[in-house]
Amino acid sequence: MICTGCSCLCDDIVVDGGVRNACRRGAGIFRFVNEGRAKPMINGEVVDFEKAMDAAGDIIGNSEKLAVYGLDTTTVEAQQKAIELAKTKEAYIDDNSSFCLGDFVELILKEELPTTTLDEVRNNAYVVFYWGTDVYHSLSRHMSRFTYYPRGGKRQRGYEEDRFLVVVDVRRSHTAKLAKKNARFIEVGDDLELIDAILKVLDGKAPEKFAKDAVRIVKEMQKADFNVIIGGLGLKYGLKGDYQQFLEFVRRVNEVTNLYFIPAGCHPNMRGFNQLLFEKTGHVNRYSFRDEEAGEKFAFPKLLEDGEIDAALIVGTDPVNSLPFDIAKKLKDIKTILIDPRQSLTAEIADVVLPSAISGLETGGTMIRIDGVKVELAPFLEKKPDDVSIISSLLEAV
Ligand code: SF4
Structure with missing residues (x-):
């Protein structure tokens, strides 16, 4: 069965008297199908x-x-x-x-933002950014099905050794609390400052803010040829409408490694x-x-x-x-x-x-x-x- 509770569209749901594999929200949709x-x-x-x-x-x-x-x-x-x-x-x-995240989808459809599929992410992604999204709550099985935790084709050792998680948010969200092993949580007040810091590192300059984080992120991304940003509403509003700066950042990173983008839309x-x-x-x-x-x-x-x-x-x-x-x-x-x-x-x-x-x-x-x-x-x-x-x-x- 496929759950239509969120944009993960989980395809491994078993309904056999109970509901198996679904998250709490998904299970509720199946269990209470006749209510309300x-x-x-x-x-x-x-x-x-x-x-x-x-x-x-x-x-x-x-x-x-x-x-x-x-x-x-x-x-x-x-x-x-x-x-x-x-x-x-x-x-x-x-x-x-x-x-919500229509602006990002439009940039993807216009081929201005490189994208990939979640299945490719599971098989290949090394650095996984969750940027401005608390998927622990909004897309509960995202990390376990597609990104950080699962074993994948080229990522057989999973998060213990084969992934690097970066959570960027304005506060230590529940998703950020999971950033422990091979991971960084970066608390931002202004997302554009972090983007600027990474761009400076790529230019060989020393950023004033986020220097340590920016150097580490660039180093980690260069360890693999497949990295991805899962971007949410926090990123959208953090960019303050300046998508050009974000596109420039993605373009520049793609000169030294591969970085893709997938929106963290919920519907x-x-x-x-x-x-x-x-x-x-x-x-x-x-x-x-x-x-x-x-x-x-x-x-x-x-x-x-x-x-x-x-x-x-x-x-x-x-x-x-x-x-x-x-x-x-x-x-x-x-x-x-x-x-x-x-x-x-x-x-x-x-x-x-x-x-x-x-x-x-x-x-x-x-x-x-x-x-x-x-x-x-x-x-x-x-x-x-x-x-x-x-x-x-x-x-x-x-
Ligand atoms: S994460 Fe939960 S709500 Fe979303 S599709 Fe999967 S089971 Fe359904």
């Missing part, structure tokens, strides 16, 4: 599914400024339909990656959405089909804040829970349709709720792992309707 399920609703009243579908069709049909949002927990097939719907309605479309199919939209528009998120351009002003929170939309089709996400309250409350000013398997805070305020099957557990399809590897889901239950059929019906209605 959404019901078809209109304005908080439970109704027939067909009635809720009709109401959703009316909202989308009458909307003149529609936004389609979410989609990172559903399948590529459903994302395709949602993009088609947004295009048909000349709507805005966005996902969580616009305030199971964020990469799928980014890739699909990129193939169709050249942009990974925050896109307006009416304007045929992408930009910060088309980010879903910004559209809400600016009162630019009259309706939203939200798929598989809970913006009332995740967006700042002042922005989330603006959902009450517009018509909202939620497609989601689970009851959520957004379901409580949505005009229409359309419950769907859980992707991966109750319906199949494809997801793209965060490193670009295609994963075919293997559901162990069957439930209808799924996101693909719901969005397809809405598309037909408009």
Whole structure:
């Protein structure tokens, strides 16, 4: 079985009365599959599914400024339909990656940032950076399946001798606490200072800050021909929008050894959405089909804040829970349709709720792992309707 609890998309889950191999979050998804399920609703009243579908069709049909949002927990097939719907309605479309790691995915898709797969990392990587991400909590099996702990083709002695872990963060996170053997934890206040220090070492100069760490890191990276940065939100915000400095750093390191980058995104199919939209528009998120351009002003929170939309089709996400309250409350000013398997805070305020099957557990399809590897889901239950059929019906209605 494949777990769709996070972007690791673990493919070794066994469900045989119990749940084996999954982390605590993953096990919970399988064990409590029937709990907290959404019901078809209109304005908080439970109704027939067909009635809720009709109401959703009316909202989308009458909307003149529609936004389609979410989609990172559903399948590529459903994302395709949602993009088609947004295009048909000349709507805005966005996902969580616009305030998560979409910028890094875009740099990868534009081939400005060298990348690799997690399987290659397991087999080859020597220096593994976790930069601005606490994967111990967010991607619980990342270190044991792909990076630090496992034996791999060229790394038969695992972390005891064949890996070097570097954790960069603003505080000693739980991941940082694991940086003991063949490892360094570097506490940064400003990520750009560490990048600058490594660049200085590469230039043969003495950095003012992080001198010892920078010298050690460069020395360790040069011991092997395969090193990787797993970069998270801490790195994104630490760069303060200065991606050029980061790209220059990666380029310079690649003159003396090989350094790759993989985002530490959490949503199971964020990469799928980014890739699909990129193939169709050249942009990974925050896109307006009416304007045929992408930009910060088309980010879903910004559209809400600016009162630019009259309706939203939200798929598989809970913006009332995740967006700042002042922005989330603006959902009450517009018509909202939620497609989601689970009851959520957004379901409580949505005009229409359309419950769907859980992707991966109750319906199949494809997801793209965060490193670009295609994963075919293997559901162990069957439930209808799924996101693909719901969005397809809405598309037909408009
Ligand atoms: S690490 Fe992620 S994909 Fe793997 S079992 Fe845990 S939640 Fe599921």
